[in-house]
Amino acid sequence: MSLRPVDRAELSGDAPVVGPRLLGTLLVSRVGGVLVSGRVVEVEAYRQDDPASHTYGGRTARNRVMFGPAGHLYVYLSYGIHRCANVVTGAEGEGQALLLRAAVPVEGVETVRTRRGGRRDAELMDGPGKLCQAFGIELDHDGVDVCSPSSEIRLMDDGAAPPAPDRVLVGPRVGITKAIDTPWRFRIAR
DNA sequence: AAAGAGATGGTCT
DNA sequence: GACCATCTCTTTT
Secondary structure, eight states, rough: OEEOOOOOOHSSSSSSHHHHHHOEEEEOOOGGGEEEEEEEEEEEEEEOOOSTTTTTTTTTTTTTGGOTTTTBBBEETTTEEEEEEEEEOOOOSSSSSSEEEEEEEEOOHHHHHHHTTTTTGSSSSSSSSHHHHHHHGGGGGTBBBBTSSOOSSSEESSSOOOOGGGGGGEOOOOSSSSSSTTEEEEEOOO
């Protein structure tokens, strides 16, 4: 089975367009020297003209990575407790990204079970905060290049991506209070 | 099975 | 000082 890094060019573009293409790729972590991988099954698009986006109000210290080049990880602290990770999709200065909402474990499931406190297998990576906990993604990983072989967090293509269009569910995003009807949540049908 | 609430801290106005 | 791109546990139907 061939495994190649996701090319930066594939990630560069309008977030709602790139979103479905990101589905089915493999998120690979070697945080702590331990391999964990999972298939990305749910993402949400955010961009600057979108009131729900962290970049809506322009550049700040927190969102600077989102305004950078595609392929880098934007990690932020959610509700003071959880981490959430995004993959930047836009060109420099555009402020677009895809929130990694859910994945399905592929490798390192034992590690994930430990990190997730022994929860049911179906609940190991089925939310943005849970996903970061499962992969060991911390605030330190803000800015990491997921296209670079030397990164602890990488995005890989094992030939299974992307899913057929009729297998992609589209709907409104979760947990936001603005632009609640914009259908920029993409999920692989199960 | 569904609904409610508390935790917890950075970020921005 | 208000507002969260959430999760888990508890309480109620």
